[in-house]
Amino acid sequence: MLTGKHLIAGDWVSGPGRFKSSPAAGEGFEFSSASVAEVDRAVKAAEEAYWSYSALTREERAVFLERIADEIEARGADLTATGSAETGLPTARLDGERGRTTGQLRLFASHIRKDDFLDLRHDAALPDRKPLPRPDIRMMQRPVGPVAVFGASNFPLAFSTAGGDTASALAAGCPVVVKGHPAHPGTGEIVAQAIDAAIRALGLHPGVFSLVQGVGNDLGAALVQHPLITAVGFTGSLGGGRALFDLCAQRAVPIPFYGELGSVNPMFVLPAAAAARGAAIAAGWAGSLTMGAGQFCTNPGLVLVMEGAEGDAFVAAAKDAVAAIGPQVMLTEGIATAYRQGAERIGAAKGVRAVLTSMCDRRNASPYVFEVSGDDWLADHTLGHEVFGPLGVIVRLRDEAQLFAVARGLEGQLTCTLQMDEPDTGLARRLMPVLERKAGRILANGFPTGVEVSEAMVHGGPYPASTNFGATSVGTMAIRRWLRPVAFQNLPEALLPDALR
Template identity: 55%
Template sequence: MTLTGRNLIAGAWREGESHFTAHDAASGAQLAPVFAEGSANDVAAACAAAAAAQGAYAALPLAERAAFLRLMAAKIDALGDTLTQRAMLESGLPEARLNGERGRTVGQLRLFAEEVENGGWQGLRIDHAQPGRAPLPKPDLRLRNVPLGPVAVFGASNFPLAFSVAGGDTASALAAGCCVVVKGHPAHPGTSELVAGAILEAIREAGLPEGVFSLVNGTANALGEALVKDPRITAVGFTGSRAGGLALMGHAAARPVPIPVYAEMSSVNPVVLMPARLEEAAEALASAYVGSLSLGAGQFCTNPGILLAVESAATRRFIAAVGEALPAVPAQTMLTAGIQSAYTKGIEAIAAHGATLVGAGAEGSSTCGRAQVFTVSGADFRANPALGHEVFGPSSIIVTCADLAEVAAILEGMEGQLTATLHMAPADYDAARGLLPILENRAGRIIANAWPTGVEVTHAMVHGGPFPATSDGRSTSVGTLAIARFLRPVSYQDLPAALLPKALLDGPSPVLRRVDGQYEA
């Protein structure tokens, strides 16, 4: 596929009145072609087409919806090296990482296809009428979840495939029966266009209305604002900065009809090294910690930004081993010049608040992020709230605490997190049990004896957490439960059988339902 630099609006590739350029993340050089800046008119046209297609797409038999998702996966996978090479240029991420990310992208589309066919997400319930009940008869009530309507999705900078045009938000929205309008991330417009072209091929081959999907690229914040404010959009999926997420939440709340924004924003993902485990494996833990915090130039939303340990000889061994491991960590290209600049400023802020540098990785070019780890006492950490802010990149702070009570106090004072991790030996279990209620209130995923970087796409995964990790701590953006964000329940009271949705008719059902309070076998 030859890149055109155009926006995809309901099956038509549109030119723009103004343009922007993509850049090679490693060198800063401009990449061809130039890309059309999306306009308010493009947004309006995409949203109108999505609204027009919504009824037909929502009514599509589940088997056909699942087949479309699988077709999308096949078309994206078929892009192969063309997609990988463009994404490498625009993101600076290595080939192996992006090939893996492409596999994750198509894998989650196929997983959602299975979920659609399973049908359990519909939440089917039937409560039969009891006309003879005294003092008043009971009506016949039947419930299912239905799609919200057209969804706006914002591509993420750090996952140009798995959290972007055909990423988890798009996959779960389409699985729910919602048409999608994507605002592509301006750092990788070529990658976005390639994926959008594959989706268009799938739409046409499946015989679907072309308004099911549109892609609008552009650099202006006003473009995203126009998308969120369009009255035909019913929900928003976003992965990015806290400032960006809060801005979208504000726009969505100020609409005449407010809509939900599912924003994944900010997390430092605390890791607790329990004393017995630290005593037995300080050096091994140090090596794995450095690997986790520097993976992908630290540009993961689950990067271990804060590590807590009780002051001891084992903790000092751990810190020394971290310092020894860091110089071997190469500097890595960061996603954009803006992200690299923000990372540099974040490191400077940590040092300005009195944290001591433990060690640093190798230096690199001006487009690179250099791994750096700092240490600070528990008392100083609690006295400087700014030390608890996320620094997006390959850095972390080791907080040495007086005792486990101080560890607990620091955890209780933290904001909401995507993850919280406990490294522990059996001798630590009693103490860890006391921390679990705190972690449950602070994080969407609690990890034992592993590192938080990496998110498995499964039925039981939660990639979410209390604010500001996400805007709605009841949701997840990864795993099949993500479909619930784009559904709402509808109850049908005394509706004639001839008008009921097929899934709610009496008789045998291939889908698990709750009938008169009991789940069918």
């Protein structure tokens, strides 16, 4: 049962304002909109919860994460129905995303049962060392404090209320305050009910998790500027993320802002691969480009292929493959409007030729494909700005020198993909140092949509793909964002954390 209220320190409360959801299907539901007062109460409760929650054993935190997963699964049918109505995403996608969400929670439970993430180090005392003795120094990672998490529009479960940011922060020992995304407030509330049930079942401090909802920028600004918030996790647009990043940096006590802001995810189709299997690559690209109406941060919106007959054949095959994809419902009318505006911007740029255009009706989106020469691409850096949706730009390269010029001119990316066959190995090897500088994940002969949740995954990259290129928002290494090293020098064993004794 939806209440339309906020969860703050175990209580379901209303704020002073109201907003109505705009679902893809059915009637909207009225939700309370939080004010600075609700944010303040939630963050202060998180600060109070920190002292007991950070002191829990790793096993106790692992059990908590697993209980959240169980409670989410118990609400599976309601989550799928509500999420599908709010976002227009198909039920199969939401069922799969729910499995990813509970899988992340259980993965972090397993991860913290081991002590690898603590990075334990010990320099034993050397009392007889000359000219000075060495003290006993032990080091480990400790939780930073209350964390703010922003729900994402395109993943109502896996990157939102109990998504990867929340799961990794709770695993680290940090209480969390989530600012729900107004695209799917009902889904966010149901997940918050699951977390609340887990907290109550295990007798934890209720301030360990709160959810506040609302529209507009003031709520998010109040959250990141609250002096008790110690770090922020965000997945969303470059504009919104950069504004919050700047607020974090301008605080009296600046804090880290871990923003994942999107990418055009370039795919390099090297000559031998284009000649041998260009049509198959084009078909695979079309599927990846249009998956989920292109509303993935790993959407491969940029293709680089040489001029000539093989490149022409690739463009023709890509046009046919993308043209077979019908209209799809986008997450919000605002996203659909921004998509149409982005397509108009790209299509009006100098030297850009429309390969495939379409008509978009309100919240529905059909794909676009554009083609541009390497010279015109290099002359207009705005062509590399992300358009969130199923829009692809194919850059035709004159020669290898221009290939390297375009690659070196790319902004930071979440992913870069090489489509290559064995004769392309030498070219690919020379290209690798450039790609390593540009992206957090490099793929060969695949497509970047679909991010494995695992130990080795990196979902981040140089700015503007993310605001901190040393971090990832997917995979177990995501826990490092919410930890800081503390050294303990000559402390009696009784005062040391258990893991250092």
